[in-house]
Amino acid sequence: MTQQPIQVIGGGLAGTEAAWQIAQAGVPVILHEMRPKRFSPAHHTENLAELVCSNSFGAMASDRAAGLLHEELRQLGSIIIAKADEHAVPAGGALAVDRGQFGEDLTQTLANHPLIDFRRGEVKEIPEGIVVLASGPLTSPDLSADLQRFTGMEYLNFFDAASPIILGDSINKDIAFMASRYDKGEAAYLNCPMNKEQYLHFWEELRKAEQTELKDFEKETAKFFEACLPIEEMARRGEDTMRYGPLKPVGLSDPRTGERNYAVIQLRQEDKAGQLWNMVGFQTNLRWGEQKRVFQMIPGLEKAEFVRLGVMHRNTFLNAPQLMSASLQFKERPTLLAAGQLIGTEGYTAASAGGWLAGTNAARLALGKEPLILPVTTMMGALFEFIRSAAPKHFQPMAPNFGIVPDLGVRIKSKPEKYGRYRDRSLADLASWKAANLG
């Protein structure tokens, strides 16, 4: 029997994972990616699975929410996590990657798979057949309009921002020192220290700095994603807000004095060669000239050369709990599945997890098998169960908050010693679920 290929729309984190899972199940798949013919406002390369902002997938340890999800994805054969492991760069306890190598490797690997037909081009309408929608929070306008027609629903939205990247050679290493907070893992971060006077001056200038104007329709709905606030918005919330956020000095002592500084800005390595450094937590919507002016006030960054400046975007997503089931199929059309941030699962790891489930289920439909739902005790299961049942209550203002850290994750994260048993149970449940469902 010749099998109609499944179509995956969007080669981001979710679509790349979905296409891989479909092909690995022995089913042909067409992967559509509009780049480089058309770029979203946040993407810059032609690569599959481009990381638009930070190069980190979050904490690595499996007693942390993100780390447990990584481990589950590893056990399920996720291509995204396998390649993240392969291209990891030092990040003091976090799973961070060399984004260039990571994206290039995934692009090559998928393009070389005999069952993946990789097509560069925009899809403007939802196709017939078995389809996985994975076009992300910045879905192209035509496809967005078609989705709106199909669902009969307005999109939900929030703002998300990306932080600048700096050339390593332009950072003054007589001032910036290498260390990881609480000496966790290797000394992986460059730390720019500030005394009180420098901090207050920086705080004043940041609040005064000019921002890029939001469009009128955006002003009305300007909600930020609380886990990724622009640095200037944080500065506006109070004198010390940044010192309890990205500029916190705890767990770091300045080798020149042996003392803790008043505030510290951290830079995380971006590439294996250590030539590029990302300003951790410095997502921003300041005008580009203003970013250079204000960020060069940071000790050690006086001569910083910026290879990428920060940007802010309006992210949109569908109201998944109303439209879909926990197998990630649309209730109105079970051959249509969706994953990633298009349905509100914010964050690289969560988007990949959705891609795994949607891809696996799309392949099962093609093979005449029942779609799967994950056990709720696993992090992945908690994530989708949360969307399906608990979400309506939490969904409206800030859907993505639950995507990254569902309830189970919050508990594990806050008290690993007490809730470590959830991790053990999660992994044990996943193993028996795998044996029962995936053979």
Ligand SMILES: Cc1cc2nc3c(=O)[nH]c(=O)nc-3n(C[C@H](O)[C@H](O)[C@H](O)COP(=O)(O)OP(=O)(O)OC[C@H]3O[C@@H](n4cnc5c(N)ncnc54)[C@H](O)[C@@H]3O)c2cc1C
């Ligand atoms: C500005 C910004 C900053 C962010 N910062 C972070 C961060 O620091 N850490 C984090 O974990 N998450 C961050 N996120 C969220 C993260 O980007 C997403 O969770 C993740 O990338 C979502 O994966 P995805 O596959 O759903 O979408 P994407 O990665 O966006 O992939 C969607 C793909 O679909 C393609 N596409 C869109 N429309 C079409 C079409 N019609 N036809 C064909 N192809 C199409 C796009 O080109 C893109 O490649 C950020 C998002 C934004 C916008």
